[in-house]
Every structure is written in C-alpha cells, then in structure tokens.
Amino acid sequence: MDRYVIAGFPVKHSRSPAIHGRFAAETGEPVQYDRLEIAPGEFATQVREFAAAGGKGCNITVPYKLEAWQAAARRTPRAELAHAVNTLRFDAEGWAGDNTDGAGLVHDITVNAGVALKGARVLLIGAGGAGLGALGPLIEAGVAELVMVNRTVAKAEEAVARHASLAQAHGVSLRAGALEDAGSGHDVVVNATSASLAGAGSPVAASALRPGCLVLDMMYGPAARPFLAWAREHGAVTRDGLGMLVEQAAEAFQFWRGVRPSTDGILAALRAEVD
Template identity: 35%
Template sequence: MACDRENGPKAFVTGYPIKHSRSPLIHGFWLKELGLAGDYHAIEVKPEDFKDFVSTLAENGLAGGNVTIPHKEAAYAASERLDEAAKAIGAVNTLWLENGKLCGGNTDAYGFAANLDSGAPGWDKADVALVLGAGGASRAIVHALLSRGFSRIAVVNRTLSRAEELSAHFGAKVSAHGWDKAEDLLAGAGLIVNTTSLGMSGHGTVEDFPLDFSKADRNTVATDIVYVPLRTPFLAKAEAAGLKTVDGLGMLLHQAVPGFERWFGVRPSVTEALRSHILEDMAKAGAL
C-alpha cells in the first residue's frame, strides 16, 4: 500500500538548528515500510517562538512531534501532562495531543536501555555503573539505570558541582565525583557510559581520550550515546582493552519508537534495514 502523505497524521521534529536531524529519515522509513498514511518533517523554531509553536499544534494539523536542543526544557514547561520519565528527567523530547491537552514524554531513557538490550543482552545484571559527564543527557541515562535496578551509579564530571546536582536530584544511589576519580571507579563498574562530547567528531582522537581502561573488568560493557562518529575514541579505546562495546546509533533509533506509535497508531521495529538506511545517509554525509 502506498503511503498517503496528505491524509494521514502529521508529525515533526523541532529544534534550532534542525537541518541535520535524522529523525525524518527514521520516521519516513517506517511510514513507507508499514504503508501508513502520514507525514513527518523537520520544523526549525527559534527559542523565542517555541511557546507559540506548541500552543498551535492542533490548528496547524499536527498530531505531535519530537523536540531536540534547545527546546527540551521549554517543552517540559509547556506540557499540560507529563509522563513519569519526563518528570524524573526534567525534560521532554516527545509531544502529543490527548483530549485537547498537550502531553509531554521523554523517550531517551527508553532508547538508551533498548539499545543495550539489543547490543549487549544482560547488561542490566550489573550492579554498579560509571557515567562520564553530567550534562542534560546524563539525567536520562541515570533514570534508565535506576529503573533497571542498578544499586550504585557513580557520575564523574570535570565540574564537580554538576555531578553533585545529579546526585541531589536522584538520591543516595547516585554519587558525584571529579574526573580525577574516574580511573579508580572503573574497577568496580559493570557498565561505563560516556555522555561527554569527548570523542565526538572534531573532539580528539583515540589517544586523546583521557581514560585508561586497564583497570576495568573484561566483562564490563562500554557504551557511548554519541553516534557521530559511529566508533568514537571512547569506544575504540574500550574495545582495544577487551571490553564489550555498544555504539550510540541504536539509542537514536529506539527512542523514536514510542513517539511513532503515538502519532501513527502502529508500533514500529528497529531492524537492521533501518540501521543500514541511516548508516548509508551518514556515509554520504561523511559522518562515519
């Protein structure tokens, strides 16, 4: 069945800037694969215009959409109803309308966990996790880890006060440390998560990543939430030390699933075909 773009639900991804988002590729792939009517496209919205934009979704014929930087906190504030993940994380990345009300959710924690379920089954049997970085993305990661039963989560950050904010927000299971403690904490961690910009394209090489994995247990899983490049210096260094690694692309793909289901009424699957579709686009853009 051909996809009827005109008569089905219309959804979006918004941010500022937004032109490099791969969300339209993901949702467009599913619409075509499932033969569903609908449309998903990118809409660039300036921060000062965001409140007006989300208040007029219904009159503009939009069923909802994804929200990315810098609008996640503004989407949280604008939502009339929040899901539990959004409440815990303090940010919204998915919007939908329900009985005329603007609802906000956060699927980043779900996407993170689902990616590890796929790439490293049993990862959540570990008891202790080490999270590198205490930026906005770290809240979703810590929420996911607590939800999966981790009893101790060490957050390491160059600015200790940022890590202390996370610890205060989530409670006693989360401890805050300066970067100088990172290597000492490696030994007891069953999972290591990089949420920092270290290792992103233009942010250094394998040799530059400031962590020696020799103290880590060889059964430890290492994952990066960055997916450009796909094999970050963090992952390359962990892999060279014999650790199991999971790249960040799957988090992007899996976090898109719940929103698609809300707007278009069918729950899609993250498949190798979808991953290949996005990798092909990344290769064309020189992002691998």
C-alpha cells in the same frame, strides 16, 4: 496525514525523518515527519504555531529538552524525573511530555547488544539533556550500582537527588561525582557528553573501564569515533548511539500512535548511510 517534526537547532542532519518514515510505512499509520529548525529563543512560539497549524506532536533535540519539559502541561513519570522532554504530544487537554531516551538506551544495550544490565556496575558520563533521561530507566533495569559524573558536579548531584527514592526502591546504589571521581572497573560505561565535539579527549580515566566492558557513546558517526577508539584501546567492546536513536524513536512513535514499530532491519540500513 498526521504531522510530526523533530524540533531543534540544528536539525539538518537528523536521521529521525528517515526512521519515522520507515515506521509509518511498516505500521501503516498515517504519519508525516519533517524537520523544524528553531532559532534560539523561539522554541515555545514555533512549536505553538506548529501545533495550531494541525501538528500532532514533536521530538525535541539539542538544545530544547529542558524548554520542552517546561512547556508540557502533563509529563510521564520518567519525563518528570528526568527534567528533560524529548517527545511532546499535542493533546486537546494540553501538551503531554515524555522522555524516551533512557528506554531507548536500555533497549539497545539489553536487546540489540545483548548485554545484561541487571546487577551491572554502570557509569553514566554527562548530566545534560542527553544524560538526564537515562538515569531512571537504568535504575529500573536493575543495575547494581550507578554513578553519574559530570564536569559541572552540581548538575549530576541534582539529578541523582531527584532519583534517590527510585534508586532506593530498586535497591540500586546511586551516586554523583566529578569526572575525576568516576570510580573503577565498570561493566557498562555510557558517554552522554558532547566533549568529543569540542575535540576533547576522554572525559574519564581509563581505570573507569573493566576489560571487556561495554562502552557506548550516545553520539554516532564521526563525533563518536575518538572516544570509542580510546575505549577499544583500553579493552572495551564499543557501540555508538545509532541503536539508541532508533529505539528511542520507536518509543516516541508508540507514545504518539499507541503501537511500537519493529526496529529490525532499520539499524543496518542506517548504519550503511552513516558510516
């Protein structure tokens, strides 16, 4: 069996082992996938130990995506731009880092939810580890306009500056702003903040939403509920982060094994466990 883990703190409730277990069964790939909880300050040491003991790769979640980016010897172009890595593969010639979050998000919106991103006006709230991976793939999906807002404006400005030439190449109008500067009437709004964990209300004003727009929270379960309930009150169609979780996992599986597993059926099964 080839061993992989989800590395983070905490990871007790992570659904990734169940998802990758199903991918392994479906594809017949000899993959074993477990949790590796890593205490603050121990990321590089513990992942090195896991790799030395024969581990083949890992997923990375809060709060280690930046450390994983730094630890990678090589990065895919989308990971390079994101400054965040959620997938490491321990190749003989050095660790390869990828970021599959944004591709998972785009797949979930366009394929699972059936909402077009081409030509859409999109608001991305949050410039932390979860939000950074989304910028590049949203640009490449052909959105017309992309606004990234964050409580700490400088973080959004840095991320947007890194993506400026990609946006220009795709004809996308890209800007950064403060939460109060979210603009109005967006077609798709993605919450990549952890504001709801802190019990805070919506990070942006309701004028950011166009009636009937899609509002997606990257979180799922109880953590996503208050923000999504607020969005529904203001006329939005809502979606939590479970579909994105499954799709980013499928992308990671492909990065490791060279085959993209089918995600059909998994979302419904997970939904029954989470809600």
